[in-house]
Amino acid sequence: DGGITQSPKYLFRKEGQNVTLSCEQNLNHDAMYWYRQDPGQGLRLIYYSQIVNDFQKGDIAEGYSVSREKKESFPLTVTSAQKNPTAFYLCASRDPYGRTNTGELFFGEGSRLTVL
């Protein structure tokens, strides 16, 4: 079955530690995204990538970093510079050219990060 896999589902870290969240897709999608979700704030875009080896900052990129070395993978690192990292993180992918579907976002199940 094609889809997006995020891991881990739950993660606890101490303040000051860097954390990397994994996102893998086997949908052959070119574009991938990371969103952060906090109560009452909707989905806020952290980073997105249109193709391999290319990525763009979203609206709240400070304190985060990404890489896109393979089409299937788009890991997100939450660095110690992120002031309030406790949140629900969602990864998504889409076919931006609508070749295989309507061009909608396919979301993973999310990773819930708690910083103690």
Place this chain on the structure above:
Amino acid sequence: QQPVQSPQAVILREGEDAVINCSSSKALYSVHWYRQKHGEAPVFLMILLKGGEQKGHEKISASFNEKKQQSSLYLTASQLSYSGTYFCGARNSGGYQKVTFGIGTKLQVIP
């Protein structure tokens, strides 16, 4: 830069109708609509493209006014399963594949 949604919350009785609005300060290329249940990933409902094309859910309809940079989602004859938070996602004109979301509309359908 996030699209603006209204209302922020609504309570319906089963069978009633609702409209959720979404507007953008920038020109829109496409509008996406998703529904999210608590603790789950958002689920795709509909996408509306510049030029009038619509693709998505059979029982949910939506409109897209390109000139006003607005979209509305119409939920008719609501069912209990319609409960959740609805998000509109905007892909603005101008090239890159950026999709940003509003803060959501929390919909509760009661018996």
